[in-house]
Amino acid sequence: MDEGTTATRVCTRCGQTKGETSEFFGESRGRLRTVCRTCNRLQDAEYKRKNADKIVEQRRRTADATRLRSHRWYVNNKEKHRACVKAWHALHPGAQTEIARKWRETNREQEQQRAVRTRALSPLIGRQRTAKSKAKAKGVVVANVDYQALLLQYGSTCYLCGKTIQGYELSFDHIIPFDKGGAHIPENVRPVHALCNSKKNTKLILPSVP
Ligand SMILES: [Zn+2]
Numbered sequence: 341m342d343e344g345t346t347a348t349r350v351c352t353r354c355g356q357t358k359g360e361t362s363e364f365f366g367e368s369r370g371r372l373r374t375v376c377r378t379c380n381r382l383q384d385a386e387y388k389r390k391n392a393d394k395i396v397e398q399r400r401r402t403a404d405a406t407r408l409r410s411h412r413w414y415v416n417n418k419e420k421h422r423a424c425v426k427a428w429h430a431l432h433p434g435a436q437t438e439i440a441r442k443w444r445e446t447n448r449e450q451e452q453q454r455a456v457r458t459r460a461l462s463p464l465i466g467r468q469r470t471a472k473s474k475a476k477a478k479g480v481v482v483a484n485v486d487y488q489a490l491l492l493q494y495g496s497t498c499y500l501c502g503k504t505i506q507g508y509e510l511s512f513d514h515i516i517p518f519d520k521g522g523a524h525i526p527e528n529v530r531p532v533h534a535l536c537n538s539k540k541n542t543k544l545i546l547p548s549v550p
């Protein structure tokens with residue numbers, strides 16, 4: 341006689357007698373539960389309904405922890421990450437443009453706002469990019485230098501002559517020049533008059549000229 345087909349169990353919640361198999365009683369840690377599957381589902385739903393806030397909070401905390409973990413990994417493995425991204429893009433040619441296009445399509449409004457912001461800042465952003473690639477070509481230490489942020493931080497006062505800079509006169513100077521060991525980092529860049537900047541450069545290149 342096959343015992344598995346005849347053994348029964350009484351659900352501790354609804355009191356119904358059901359077959360003592362995983363078909364009627366779900367398993368937990370390798371053992372059949374004392375409540376039937378139907379009751380278990382009801383209990384689950386009830387718990388979720390009562391603790392909706394707690395569950396959301398728990399999920400948020402887990403997500404935060406995951407994000408923090410992966411960020412820490414990223415900080416400690418930047419080179420590896422870069423190599424991974426590169427390898428992925430080599431395997432998926434054109435994927436980047438496709439992803440960007442899809443994003444723009446689904447986020448039209450955001451994309452328009454971004455375009456407006458970029459246009460407003462474009463003279464600065466263009467200079468920012470040029471300066472960065474020039475610095476890279478020189479082989480100096482390079483970080484992101486946000487020209488807009490520098491203007492907010494230092495205002496439009498020239499740090500070389502102390503006078504106000506008009507828009508058309510605006511330039512950005514590396515306090516310690518590249519050939520004197522200066523880096524392209526926010527701490528080493530200040531808004532200046534283009535004229536003051538070029539005077540300073542001349543002085544540094546030809547220190548003997550009066
Ligand atoms: Zn039950």
Ligand SMILES: [Zn+2]
Pocket residue numbers: 498499500501502503532533536
């Ligand atoms: Zn000046």
